[in-house]
Amino acid sequence: MASLFRAYNALLIRRPMLAQCGTAALLFGTGDIIAQQLIEKKGLRRHDLTRTVRLTFYGGALFGPVMTWWYQFLNRIQFASPTRAIVYRVWLDQAVLTPFAVGAFFTCMSVLEGVPQEAYPRIQAAYVPTILRNWGVFIPTQIINFALVPHHMRFVVVSVVSLFWSTCSLSLHGQLLTRR
Incomplete structure (x- = not known):
């Protein structure tokens, strides 16, 4: 296991885009499987494989x-100091990127599902609750991440937390689809 971690760590340093895209694909797919099987309790016969592929x-x-x-x-x-670096990076992440990323997620899912006209109604229904839940999880996560984690591993920390976050978000997204 230690050698696997070392190899992954080396890949993160040598080929960050490849490693991080692979990590995101794996964790988004896994998050959807967990959402469908453990939270939504769909069972294997009703598992929406297309949804899992789309999210992967x-x-x-x-x-x-x-x-x-x-x-x-x-x-x-x-930044002028380590404390300012943490504060400003968390602020940039949560005030600049996150509002865009949440809207982009619902828009992309609508387009990938072939129903782009559903993007705006989904954003209207889920944007504010999603942002508020996101801030409750990711502001503390990012404070710890930017304060303690080496820069090449920060994406991994966020990705692991995102596994749990996306499982909950995907369950909410699945509920929105069910209501249609």
Whole structure:
């Protein structure tokens, strides 16, 4: 197990885009499987494989690249003190990126499902509750992340927390689909 972690850590340093896109794809897909099987209790026969594939694609092809770029951008910004670095990075992450990312998620899912006209109603229904829950989870996560975690591992920390976050969000998204 230690050698697997070392290999993954080396890949994060050598090929961050590849490693982080793969991580995001794996965790978004896993989060959807957990949401459908453990939270929504669909069972294998009713499991929406297309939804899982769609979310795996979203994680690896859209979320992963954007977040890789975002963390590289945040890491390049110089601040006057370590405390200011934490405060401003958390603020940028949660006040600038998060509002965009939440809207983009609902929009992308609607487009990938072939119902782009549903994007706006979904955003109207779920945007504010999603943002508020996100801030409750990710502001403390990002404070710890930016204070204690080496920069090349920050995406991994967020990805692991996102596994649990996305499981809950995907369950909410699944409930929105069921109401249609």
